Amino acid sequence: MIPSTSTFPRNAEEALVDNRLQAALATLPGGLVAQRRAAVAKVPEFEALRDLGREIRDHTLQNLDGYLKAFEKKATAAGSTIHWAGDAADARLIVHEICRAAGASLVVKGKSMVTEEIGLNAHLIENGIEVVESDLGEYIIQKRGEAPSHIIAPAIHLTQDDVEKDFRTYHTHLPASRLLPDAESLVAEARAVMREKFLTAEVGITGANFLVAETGSSIIVTNEGNGDLTQTLPPVHIVVATIDKVVPTLDDAMVLLRLLARSATGQDMTAYTTLATGPRREGDRDGPRACHVVLIDNGRTDMLAGPLRDALRCIRCGACMNHCPVYNAIGGHAYGSVYPGPIGSVLTPALLGISETAHLPSASTFCGSCEAVCPVKIPLVTLMRTWRERAWSGRLTSRTGRLVHALWGYAATRPRLYHLLARFAAAGGGALGRRRGAFRRLPIARGWLSARDMPAPQGRTFQQLWQETQRGVPR
Amino acid sequence: MQPRAGLFVTCLVDLVRPSVGFAAARLIEAAGCDVIVPQMQTCCGQPAYNSGDRKTSRTLALQTIRAFAGCDYVVAPSGSCAAMLKIHYPKLFADAKPGIRAQVADFSSRVHELCEFLADVKKLRHLPGRFNGRVAYHDSCSGLRELKIQSAPRRLLALVPGVELAEMAEPEACCGFGGLFAERYPGISAAIVSRKVDDAARTKADLLLAGDLGCLMNMAGKLAREGRPIACRHIAEVLAGEMADPPIAQGQNISTTAGACKT
Numbered sequence: 001m002i003p004s005t006s007t008f009p010r011n012a013e014e015a016l017v018d019n020r021l022q023a024a025l026a027t028l029p030g031g032l033v034a035q036r037r038a039a040v041a042k043v044p045e046f047e048a049l050r051d052l053g054r055e056i057r058d059h060t061l062q063n064l065d066g067y068l069k070a071f072e073k074k075a076t077a078a079g080s081t082i083h084w085a086g087d088a089a090d091a092r093l094i095v096h097e098i099c100r101a102a103g104a105s106l107v108v109k110g111k112s113m114v115t116e117e118i119g120l121n122a123h124l125i126e127n128g129i130e131v132v133e134s135d136l137g138e139y140i141i142q143k144r145g146e147a148p149s150h151i152i153a154p155a156i157h158l159t160q161d162d163v164e165k166d167f168r169t170y171h172t173h174l175p176a177s178r179l180l181p182d183a184e185s186l187v188a189e190a191r192a193v194m195r196e197k198f199l200t201a202e203v204g205i206t207g208a209n210f211l212v213a214e215t216g217s218s219i220i221v222t223n224e225g226n227g228d229l230t231q232t233l234p235p236v237h238i239v240v241a242t243i244d245k246v247v248p249t250l251d252d253a254m255v256l257l258r259l260l261a262r263s264a265t266g267q268d269m270t271a272y273t274t275l276a277t278g279p280r281r282e283g284d285r286d287g288p289r290a291c292h293v294v295l296i297d298n299g300r301t302d303m304l305a306g307p308l309r310d311a312l313r314c315i316r317c318g319a320c321m322n323h324c325p326v327y328n329a330i331g332g333h334a335y336g337s338v339y340p341g342p343i344g345s346v347l348t349p350a351l352l353g354i355s356e357t358a359h360l361p362s363a364s365t366f367c368g369s370c371e372a373v374c375p376v377k378i379p380l381v382t383l384m385r386t387w388r389e390r391a392w393s394g395r396l397t398s399r400t401g402r403l404v405h406a407l408w409g410y411a412a413t414r415p416r417l418y419h420l421l422a423r424f425a426a427a428g429g430g431a432l433g434r435r436r437g438a439f440r441r442l443p444i445a446r447g448w449l450s451a452r453d454m455p456a457p458q459g460r461t462f463q464q465l466w467q468e469t470q471r472g473v474p475r
Numbered sequence: 476m477q478p479r480a481g482l483f484v485t486c487l488v489d490l491v492r493p494s495v496g497f498a499a500a501r502l503i504e505a506a507g508c509d510v511i512v513p514q515m516q517t518c519c520g521q522p523a524y525n526s527g528d529r530k531t532s533r534t535l536a537l538q539t540i541r542a543f544a545g546c547d548y549v550v551a552p553s554g555s556c557a558a559m560l561k562i563h564y565p566k567l568f569a570d571a572k573p574g575i576r577a578q579v580a581d582f583s584s585r586v587h588e589l590c591e592f593l594a595d596v597k598k599l600r601h602l603p604g605r606f607n608g609r610v611a612y613h614d615s616c617s618g619l620r621e622l623k624i625q626s627a628p629r630r631l632l633a634l635v636p637g638v639e640l641a642e643m644a645e646p647e648a649c650c651g652f653g654g655l656f657a658e659r660y661p662g663i664s665a666a667i668v669s670r671k672v673d674d675a676a677r678t679k680a681d682l683l684l685a686g687d688l689g690c691l692m693n694m695a696g697k698l699a700r701e702g703r704p705i706a707c708r709h710i711a712e713v714l715a716g717e718m719a720d721p722p723i724a725q726g727q728n729i730s731t732t733a734g735a736c737k738t
Binding site: 009012013016029325326328329330362363364365366367368369371372385387388389390391392393397405408409411412413415418419422425426429434435436437438440445446447448450451452453454455456457458460461462463464465466467475 | 484486488489490491492493494496497500512514515516517518520522523524525526527528529531534535538542616617620621645648649651652653654656657658659660661662663664665666667668692693695696697699700720721723724725726727
């Protein structure tokens with residue numbers, strides 16, 4: 001049901017003919033893309049802000065060990081317990097152990113991509129713990145048994161009609177005759193269903209948009225307030241985050257928050273921006289009794305040491321996918337990975353290995369729209385090319401493709417031979433195709449011809465004609 | 476003595492549409508340069524570079540750099556190839572010996588995309604071309620986002636008598652070509668180019684122009700497959716008035732309003 005990365009071409013073909021999905025994707029340009037454009041236009045210093053954001057992230061990554069230790073010290077002082085997880089399996093065990101110790105039978109969750117990355121829900125459910133996603137989009141796809149198709153808008157592949165249908169299917173305790181005419185009525189219904197879960201859950205799990213070394217705080221941004229309920233109502237709060245989420249100071253976090261909201265949803269600020277610093281203190285009227293922070297590496301240290309370091313600047317706004325022509329054509333599920341779009345095509349091979357994921361960095365036009373909007377200026381095209389280089393040197397690309405490439409390379413590095421072959425190709429192609437101007441069928445370029453005609457050569461190469469004009473032969 | 480401008484023909488222009496090369500040569504001459512066409516050039520190496528084959532890319536880069544020794548300028552009728560020569564060659568040799576790095580940097584500093592060369596380097600005020608009709612201009616990705624070429628082609632079109640520029644809603648959206656991408660992921664590429672040609676059709680333009688033959692072959696191929704009446708040409712053809720040949724992907728027996736140069 002959840003497509004795999006290795007079958008990317010087939011996933012994409014299926015996505016392209018899925019009319020429901022295409023209808024949902026058609027709202028992207030007028031939605032998140034237009035909203036970002038409008039928000040950025042109102043901030044004349046946005047370009048400088050991007051540079052500042054990049055500097056903050058680079059500086060942090062350069063000194064990551066120090067800032068992580070500083071965070072640990074401050075968070076511990078605030079009463080949180082810090083756990084270090086080397087990989088996804090470690091992280092699952094740690095979270096499960098905390099839940100077990102808390103006697104949890106019900107866990108509520110705020111939206112968190114890293115828990116998708118480590119496969120947390122499935123692990124907890126296997127161990128007899130009920131897990132309820134509290135973000136509306138996540139709640140819907142959890143009910144449907146799907147993965148998020150976007151990092152900030154997990155149910156962007158669905159339309160309002162789909163959600164109404166789903167709610168009627170899943171919320172059977174409510175009268176079938178109820179009216180659900182608009183988004184507001186759907187939100188109200190979800191809120192009512194979820195309120196009870198918030199009040200009975202023993203553990204609340206959230207991710208973190210940022211971890212602040214200066215204060216030991218975690219920051220989450222949401223528009224539904226579900227994150228706040230998740231981290232304040234249950235007796236135990238677990239923050240799950242990868243080590244790259246740390247920022248030095250609150251001021252740094254504010255710069256990144258300005259970039260994040262505008263780049264993600266086109267908001268000046270999300271409806272809720274919440275800092276959590278340890279558990280409930282003496283005299284606090286609410287808040288969890290215990291707070292745990294699980295810091296996960298899962299491949300980040302390896303990325304930090306190599307040419308993919310710049311990808312760790314990512315603040316997970318989703319702008320790269322919103323502006324990606326490939327993502328716009330096929331949506332997030334076709335990527336078959338937790339992180340879709342351009343940033344996913346860089347991160348996924350680092351998480352799963354390039355041999356299973358070589359299609360992802362390959363399936364890009366390298367148009368550069370992602371880089372043009374990235375709030376921390378990640379060189380996404382360069383990083384995808386780095387993966388292509390690894391796939392190439394690992395001989396992971398198709399044998400036919402490599403053979404054609406080798407023949408082309410042989411000729412292209414021998415100009416005299418190349419020009420001779422080009423003459424033959426131009427003459428042959430011109431003779432066969434010039435009358436119509438384009439080919440509809442050829443023994444080569446099947447992919448190209450499946451969708452469009454191949455323009456025919458004019459019949460002689462430029463080099464050939466130019467040499468003749470130099471000798472005084474009229475064209 | 477006039478400056479020597481080496482024409483980097485590009486492999487697609489050489490093979491498929493030499494008339495673009497002649498249009499480019501005519502424009503470079505109009506800008507007061509002697510046109511040199513080194514025979515030792517083939518391809519800029521981008522197909523190898525974007526396939527992850529750095530070795531072949533470097534060989535082709537050195538071949539190209541040698542071929543253009545002695546040229547004051549290197550001008551390419553393609554933002555994509557120009558970006559390869561100007562931006563990516565130095566990256567390919569970032570780890571090389573200082574002498575080679577300096578040689579590459581010197582070469583790259585002389586490289587210009589055709590429109591940028593004409594409008595910004597040579598500040599051309601008069602162009603040989605004329606065309607009566609509506610044209611839409613597609614910003615190809617490399618020229619726009621790597622070389623930041625956006626206004627130069629539009630300023631040049633404004634100098635051509637009779638040209639009326641009709642902007643698309645999203646002139647900066649990728650056409651879905653992406654080199655080998657179009658062949659490897661044809662369905663995705665088709666979806667992207669469909670959006671592009673729909674946008675172009677809404678402008679009611681007679682001619683769809685771009686500065687890159689790759690994008691043009693993709694868009695023209697799609698328009699031809701769908702039997703739509705918009706003709707596609709390289710911008711150099713309109714600027715130079717080199718419009719005797721039929722538009723891209725159209726046959727010699729088809730005449731459209733944009734098929735020949737109207738004077």
